[in-house]
Amino acid sequence: MYTLRRWWDRNWLQFSLLGLVIGTAWIAKQTQSAAIFEVYQLVTRPFQSNPPKQEVMADAKTLELQTRLEEVQSQNKKLRELLGYVSANQTKGIVAPVVGRSADHWWQQVTLGRGSKAGIKEGYIVTATGGLVGRVISVTPHTSRVLLISDASSRVGITISRSRYMGVMRGMSSDKATIQFFERVPDVRKGDAIATSSVSELFPSGLPLGRVESLNLSQSPAPEAVIVLSAPTSYLEWVVVYPGNL
């Protein structure tokens, strides 16, 4: 008992400091390091707002319009076949600057410079010129973190805009992504436009994603296609955030 007491008298400071340090780290982990992102936003505010890369933006814009047009045409045709068309009311999006990228090398994330004070909530959809970009996964008062669709852990339900065949898209940590189709022999061609599917729970339907670049229909267990994402996920500078149930 006495030796224990003596040990404590000698080491209590180190011991409690150790506890404090690990405790702080644990709290940081539990609170999603909210404090750090708030400070980050505060520090980087003077350096934000760069002019967007015009060419990339223009290119992406045309691609988006093409994809969207195709999607709209196809949907329109379908809708005309149905009676009782209900118009979805569009809500206004929240425009947010991208202030940071992922804090490590394995995740494709971005940090936005607007948070819950601007009305962003977890699960909101993030779009940019070019179409869907990702989903908000955590929010602090002035920042929010977005998991991009190019992340390998992202899954998005998709439809081929032309033929309405469905599949699921998986990111490849770059500007490409792979699609696995549900059907054995899907009607898909090189250059087909891809949009989010109407059965997706996380994303609203009909958001443009990209175009089919190559096909591997003999792939097991399901036929696969590689698509090029139309939104430039590595040059994002401004994005628009929408509520999930658009």
Added chain:
Amino acid sequence: MTNYRSSLKRPHPLINVSNWHQNTRKIANAIVIFCSVMLCLLSLPTRLPGMELLGLGPNWLLIWVVAWSVKRSAFSGAIAGLTLGLIQDGMTAPYPTHAISLACVGILTAFMKKQRYVEEDFISVALIVFGMALVAETLLALQFMTMGDRNLAEIWTDNQRIALTSAIISSLWAPVVYYPLNRWWEKINLLDQS
């Protein structure tokens, strides 16, 4: 070393650390540690021009852990790695945890006892950072494999790309963190011993 001793004899008139009380030095050391960690954490999400290779920036926390553990015990290296790893988990995603890989980096660096093999300089620290970045990213890749929500082949190709890029860019930027911190801790240690 010679450089350092001469700077002791002619201390800067404004900031003369050797005149400070021991407790003041301890507090100053704590502030330096806190601020340097904070700076590393805040640099993580940035991708400044010149600090970017294939879209990846330097792994600042890894550099900090190496700088910290080079002259310390394996235990303190592990604690530093654990702490920073937990914070980085909060900034990205809780699984797989960065705490394991950074703690391993701390322990390995402390065990290397580099003074025995090579002269103490930037190059050897850069080399250690290079090796440790490979170790850290591979440990993360192994954790991704056990999680099972990513394709094994993709994890492996990603790991090659990420580990190599991270190792190159981190070792290039390692002296920026290592040099000032190492100088400060050397000074503090020498003053504490005298």
